[in-house]
Amino acid sequence: MPSFLRLLARPLALTLCSLGAGPAFAGTHVDVGIGLRFDKRYHHDHYYPAPGYVVSxxxxxxxxxxxxxxxxxxxxxVWYRPYGQRLRVVLPPVGIVVPLLPSAYVTLRIGGHPYFYANGAYYQSAPGGYVVVNPPEEAAAAVPAPAPPPLKPEPIIYPRNGQSAQQTEADRQECNRWATSQPAALNDAGVFNRAVEACMDGRGYSMR
Known part of the structure; x- marks a missing residue:
């Protein structure tokens, strides 16, 4: 089960925000239940929590x-922003750069340029990773290219020194941040994953 669905399955950790969702492209999403929507654009065919949901x-x-x-x-x-002491699902702002694309995305070639699409957002390669861009004018007629092979599943983290779950999560987030600062990892998921594993190993964890 995708990690966000596991998150949605925790009712105490998830409540519906009363704020309205941001603008969406007509025909790209189908509401399938409270808080979930199905992205069918370009046969992306993935479920995502809708903008406005709040997680702990x-x-x-x-x-x-x-x-x-x-x-x-x-x-x-999925993008989140702080919302009080919690996080709210939002649409990404144009211009924001993420070091790696999600494992599920659609590759497009529009106007001779490559684009990457997932969950209503369009990305292009940029210094530091991938930047969110406005939908190109020819987006409606674009045809997706074959999908790349999926990335390996998220590893299991074993604390060798008896670290608590809270400490493990704090170390994992810190190692993710450190890995994004490594130039060789910005455009290569394999290098990024190895950087995270090396950082976690140095903090006393085994990852498989």
Whole structure:
């Protein structure tokens, strides 16, 4: 089960925000239940929590990205922003850069340029990773390219020194942030994952 669905399954950790969702592209999403929507654009065919949902904490493996000094959390194609002591699902602002694409996305070639699409957002390669851009004018007629092979599943983290779950999560987030600062990891998921594993090993964890 995708990690965000596991998150949605925890009713105490998830409540529906009364604020309205941001603008969406007509025909790209189908509401399938409270808080979930199905993204069918380009046969992406993935479920995502809808903008406006509030969660108590970021999903495991989320990457922290700052845009105009504001923190955003990114995981599995879903963007979150602080909302009081919690996080709210939001649409990403144009111009924000994420070091890695989600494991599920659609590759497009529009106007001779490559684009990457997931959960209503379009990305292009940029220094530091991938930048969110406005939908190109020719987006409606674009045809998806074959999907790349999926990334390996998230590893299991074993604390060798008896670290608590809270400490493990804090170390994992810190190692994710450190890995995004390594130039060789910005455009290569394999290098990024190895950087995280090396950091976690140095903090007393085994990852398989």
């Amino acid at each position: 904490h970021a999903p495991p493996g989320a990457v922290v990205v700052h845009h105009h000094a504001a923190p955003y959390y990114f995981h599995g194609g």
